[in-house]
Structure formats: structure tokens, C-alpha cells
Amino acid sequence: MQQLITRIREDADEFAFNELYRNHAHNFFRFAQSFVREREIAEEIVNDVLVRLWVERSKTDQIRNIQVYLYTSIKNACLNHIRSISSKRNNEMKVTEAYYFHLSVDPSQILISKELSLTMLTAVNDLPPRCKLIFKMVKEDGFSCKEVACILGLSDKTVFAQLSIALKKLHTILYAK
Amino acid sequence: MIESRFIELMAKHMGKSATPEEIKELEEFFIHFPEYRKMQNFTDVLTTEEKQSDTLMTKDLDQNLDKIWKEIKREESIVAPVEEAKIRPLSFLKWAAAVLLMGILAAVFFLAQKPDPLDRLALSGMQNIYVPFGKIRELQLPDGTRVKLNAGSSFSYPKVFSTKNRLVTLKGEGFFEVARDANRPFLVHTDKVMIKVLGTAFNVKAYSTDKKIEATLLSGKIQVGLNDKPEKNIVMKPNEKLTLINKGAATEYELEELPDLHKDEVAEIAWLSNKLVFTNERFDEVSTQIERRFDVKIVFENEALKKERISGVFKDESLEQALSFIKMTTSFKYRRDGGVIFLSLR
Incomplete structure (x- = not known):
């Protein structure tokens, strides 16, 4: 991603921008959808953030972690949108149920029984939305606890605690007997 | 515990x-x-589930990209962005000053706009098309001209052509069959050259990532003007190929006649029939064409490999097949990591 950003900044390379978009738009949309429910609005918000990235590409050399920057911008834009449509002042971050987990391989290929893995799957899907979002960002987007904390505007401790809650729940199911 | x-x-x-x-x-x-x-x-x-709507989305990504580029062009055409000021009662003098300032800004805006006809066109209904890697797109322009665009090309044209000319912009490669209209020349604008046509079939290859620009004329007559040397015009006759090589500040050019071949065998337009034709070309040039055709990224781990010469014709081969054919004549090995192919010496 950093390489693409350099090409965008130094050569105004439109292909690099398109590549960046194609590679990440998917994840950006899903992330935006964890704040705004509607897909169309999520897409619009992400597109706006990327228009700004191009228009202000000359300033990107001041950004240390571009991925964290983009996710943070998307989150802020989502919260602004929510504030603009709700009548009362609402500064609290509400996370929607945007993620559903599933197993990427046949349960027979993992070391635990099919029933057990299904129970665990249900357990992950039943986690509170915010906890699920954090679990997802760490697991799949490859962010560290610190980065997730930075993006969501939470403390490192909170993020770590949420992640532990998710793991603890799985652990209890696995070793209940 | x-x-x-x-x-x-x-x-x-x-x-x-x-x-x-x-x-x-x-x-x-x-x-x-x-x-x-x-x-x-x-x-x-454990992974998050891809919803059906998400996978359908892939097609819409390019539509979204078109929207984004339109928005960017619109934003960039606004010259001095005036900071959003909070509305607050102003004294008469401040109002007067504000009106004057707006007049000046408007003047600056129009003066800055005037010299470049492209910008004015961009403001009035332009169609922008981007062809993703691995794809070829065909379209018909409002005047009846047919254009076939190769992978990784950006093309824009007005929804309605002006009465004086037909101006389009191209970054990438396109084959044009221009509808005849002697009163309105057809103009293809690229980064480095401007091509003027009356009615003809020709191919332009002007990717901004390539060092070379090529124009191949099959029939009719075209005139090529260099953007950095407006006084220099090159007139091309049928079956001629013009190659421009970008050497820093200066642009060198070379006009050559194509051997008398059947239309299907002209390497320059082989992409039209989904073929890749290489005749003694450098490996790095070959690789950029493979990148566009198969939508992958190729990384050379050895500089020396870039200079190897490759010849061959590929039509329906998969990427793996194409690479293993090249391997028969050139000694190298490759490994694939997602969308990236790494090439190294054996």
C-alpha cells in the first residue's frame, strides 16, 4: 500500500490509485458498514475519502501509517454522517452488526469436532458488535491492538480487553468439559 | 491461572x-x-463471511472508480477553493470588499480556464472510461466512430461533440475506426502527442507507464503532432508505424513502413483478436503487456533478465502456459504469490 501511495504522490499515477482502490475498496466498504448500515452510503463515504486522498496526495508524505489513516478517515466520515442525520447530538460510537464469521475450511479438517466448531462459530457471531469489529480488524486486516485503538479512538487497554473477551469465550467453550 | x-x-x-x-x-x-x-x-x-452482495460488487468497483475520477476532475477544476466562512453579519465596507474579491476570484477563475480547451470540456458532460487489467472494451462514440480499448487504458470523450472538432483523450492503447466527417477533424489527445484524423483506421499505444508511444496506421491519413513541439507535425501514410521514445526532456521519433502483411498478422493490432505477439522484444516490455493482459504484477528479481529477448505468439494460453512457453527459450524460473509473479534466474 505504501508503495502505491508513493507512486500516487510522486508520479500522480492514476493506475496506482485504481490499484489501491481495487485491492482495498472491499475492506473499506465493510468497515464503513460497521458504522452506517446502508451499503450505498458506506460506498459514498469511502469514495469521498479516496477523492480527498487523491486531491491532497502531495501531503501524504506526512502520514506515518497510511492504512491507519484511511481507516480513521472512514470512521470519522461515518460518524459525521450519523451526526448529520440524527437530530440529537450523538458522539458515541455505535457499531452495527456488519460481520458474520464463518470457517474457511471444512470443519472436518480442523482438529475439533463439527458440532464443537459450530458452537464456537455461533459464539463468535454472538459477540457484541464492537467486540466483533475489533476481533475482525486484528484477525483479518492485520492491525495491531495499538492501531485498532488509534483508529477507533479507544484506549489500548480497551482493545486488548475486548480481544481477550472474544478469546476467553472461545476458550470456555473448547474446555467446558 | x-x-x-x-x-x-x-x-x-x-x-x-x-x-x-x-x-x-x-x-x-x-x-x-x-x-x-x-x-x-x-x-x-475463521474468516468473515463474504455476502453475496459483496461479490457482485467487484463489477461495480469500476463504476465506482469512474465516479471517483469524475469527482476528482471536478474538484481539481475548481481553482482557488474559498474557505467556508461562518455566516455572520458584515458591515457595509466588508460587504463591498467581499463583492470586489468575488469579482477578482471569478476573473482569475475564467482567465485560468480559458487557455485550456480540455478543462472547459471536462466541465461539460465528459464520459470517462477505464478499462481494468485483463479486459478489453469496445464502444461507439456519438459520431459513429468505433473504438476498441486495450487493458489498463483510460479514455474520455464528450457526450456531445462540438461543431468544430471531435476531441477525445487517451492514456493507454486504442484502435480507432473513425467515422468520416471532413468538417470536424477527429483529434486524439495523449500525454505526448495529438493525432488529427479525417477518416481512417489506426492504433495508438500511449500508456503513461511505457517509455514508448506507438501509432500504427492501417488506412487513410493521419497527422501526429508532438505536444512539446507544436510546430512539428508528422504525416503518416497507410501501413506506417510511428514510434516515439521518451528520453527525458527530448522526444525522439522514428517512422517505419510495416512489411506488407495480411491484416491479421500485424503485431501492433494483434490485441484486437486477443493475441499477444512479440517479435524479439525485451523481456521487461513483454512483461508489461502480460501484466495488462492477465491482470498481474511482474517483478524481476534479476536485472539481467529484463534484457532477454522474447519472441512468440499467445492467443488463448493461460498465464501459466504463456510463462512456461517463454521458459522454453529463455532460462528463468518463476513463483507466484497471489497477483504477483516473481521472475529470477535459474
Whole structure:
């Protein structure tokens, strides 16, 4: 991603921008959808953030972690949108149920029984939305606890605690007997 | 006790905040309590579900990109962005000053706009098309001209052509069959050259990532003007190929006649029938064409490999087949990592 950003900044390379978009738009949309429910609005918000990235590409050399920057911008834009449509002042971050987990391989290929893995799957899907979002960002987007904390505007401790809650729940199911 | 320490270590490991000692401790955990591996095993295969709507989305990505570029062009055409000021009662003098300032800004805006006809066109209904890697797109313009665009090309044209000319912009490669209209020349604008046509079939290859620009004329007559030397015009006759080589500040050009071949065999337009034709071309030039055709990224791990010469014709081959054919004549090995192909010496 950093390489693409350099090409965008130094050569105004439109292909690099398109590549960046194609590679990440998917994840950006899903992330935006964890704040705004509607897909169309999520897409619009992400597109706006990327228009700004191009228009202000000359300033990107001041950004240390571009991925964290983009996710943070998307989150802020989502919260602004929510504030603009709700009548009362609402500064609290509400996370929607945007993620559903599933197993990427046949349960027979993992070391635990099919029933057990299904129970665990249900357990992950039943986690509170915010906890699920954090679990997802760490697991799949490859962010560290610190980065997730930075993006969501939470403390490192909170993020770590949420992640532990998710793991603890799985652990209890696995070793209940 | 052991449990909570294990969860702490797992969380730290996942959240990338574990110290090397803690990672070692976690590994020891797994050795002493193999049972605990199940947990890692489970989280490893856990992924978020792709909803159906998400996979359908891939097609719409390009539509979204078109929208984004339109928006960017619109934003960039606004010259001095005036900061949004809070509305507050102004004294008469301030109003007067504000009106004057707006007059000046408007003047600056129009003066800045005037010299460049492209910008004015961009403001009035332009169609922008981007052809993703691995695709070829065909379209018909409002005047009846047919254009076929190769992978990785951006093309824009007005929804309605002006009465004086038909101006289009191209970054990439396109084959044009221009509808005849002697009163309105057809103009193809690229980064480095401007091509003027009356009615003809020709191919332009002007990717901004390539060092060379090529124009191949099959029938009719075209005139090529260099953007940095407006006084220099090159008139091309049928079956001629013009190559422009970008050498820093100066642009060199070379006009050559194509051997008398059947239309299907002209390498320059082989892409029209989904073929890739290489005749003694450098490997790095070949690789950029493969990148566009198969939508992959190719990385040379050895500089020397770039200079190898490649010849061959590919039509329906898969990427793997194409690479293994090239391997028959050129000694190299490759490995694939997702969308990236790494080439190195054997």
C-alpha cells in the first residue's frame, strides 16, 4: 500500500490509485458498514475519502501509517454522517452488526469436532458488535491492538480487553468439559 | 491461572504486541499443552463471511472508480477553493470588499480556464472510461466512430461533440475506426502527442507507464503532432508505424513502413483478436503487456533478465502456459504469490 501511495504522490499515477482502490475498496466498504448500515452510503463515504486522498496526495508524505489513516478517515466520515442525520447530538460510537464469521475450511479438517466448531462459530457471531469489529480488524486486516485503538479512538487497554473477551469465550467453550 | 495467562498471550500475539519472550512462552504452552493448539487452529480458519452482495460488487468497483475520477476532475477544476466562512453579519465596507474579491476570484477563475480547451470540456458532460487489467472494451462514440480499448487504458470523450472538432483523450492503447466527417477533424489527445484524423483506421499505444508511444496506421491519413513541439507535425501514410521514445526532456521519433502483411498478422493490432505477439522484444516490455493482459504484477528479481529477448505468439494460453512457453527459450524460473509473479534466474 505504501508503495502505491508513493507512486500516487510522486508520479500522480492514476493506475496506482485504481490499484489501491481495487485491492482495498472491499475492506473499506465493510468497515464503513460497521458504522452506517446502508451499503450505498458506506460506498459514498469511502469514495469521498479516496477523492480527498487523491486531491491532497502531495501531503501524504506526512502520514506515518497510511492504512491507519484511511481507516480513521472512514470512521470519522461515518460518524459525521450519523451526526448529520440524527437530530440529537450523538458522539458515541455505535457499531452495527456488519460481520458474520464463518470457517474457511471444512470443519472436518480442523482438529475439533463439527458440532464443537459450530458452537464456537455461533459464539463468535454472538459477540457484541464492537467486540466483533475489533476481533475482525486484528484477525483479518492485520492491525495491531495499538492501531485498532488509534483508529477507533479507544484506549489500548480497551482493545486488548475486548480481544481477550472474544478469546476467553472461545476458550470456555473448547474446555467446558 | 494458566488459562488466563494463555488468553493474555494469545491476545497479545494476535494484536501484535507480544514481546519475543512472550511469543516463546506461547510456543512452550503449545508444547506442554497440545490441547491449546485447538484454539489457534480454530481462529486460523475463521474468516468473515463474504455476502453475496459483496461479490457482485467487484463489477461495480469500476463504476465506482469512474465516479471517483469524475469527482476528482471536478474538484481539481475548481481553482482557488474559498474557505467556508461562518455566516455572520458584515458591515457595509466588508460587504463591498467581499463583492470586489468575488469579482477578482471569478476573473482569475475564467482567465485560468480559458487557455485550456480540455478543462472547459471536462466541465461539460465528459464520459470517462477505464478499462481494468485483463479486459478489453469496445464502444461507439456519438459520431459513429468505433473504438476498441486495450487493458489498463483510460479514455474520455464528450457526450456531445462540438461543431468544430471531435476531441477525445487517451492514456493507454486504442484502435480507432473513425467515422468520416471532413468538417470536424477527429483529434486524439495523449500525454505526448495529438493525432488529427479525417477518416481512417489506426492504433495508438500511449500508456503513461511505457517509455514508448506507438501509432500504427492501417488506412487513410493521419497527422501526429508532438505536444512539446507544436510546430512539428508528422504525416503518416497507410501501413506506417510511428514510434516515439521518451528520453527525458527530448522526444525522439522514428517512422517505419510495416512489411506488407495480411491484416491479421500485424503485431501492433494483434490485441484486437486477443493475441499477444512479440517479435524479439525485451523481456521487461513483454512483461508489461502480460501484466495488462492477465491482470498481474511482474517483478524481476534479476536485472539481467529484463534484457532477454522474447519472441512468440499467445492467443488463448493461460498465464501459466504463456510463462512456461517463454521458459522454453529463455532460462528463468518463476513463483507466484497471489497477483504477483516473481521472475529470477535459474
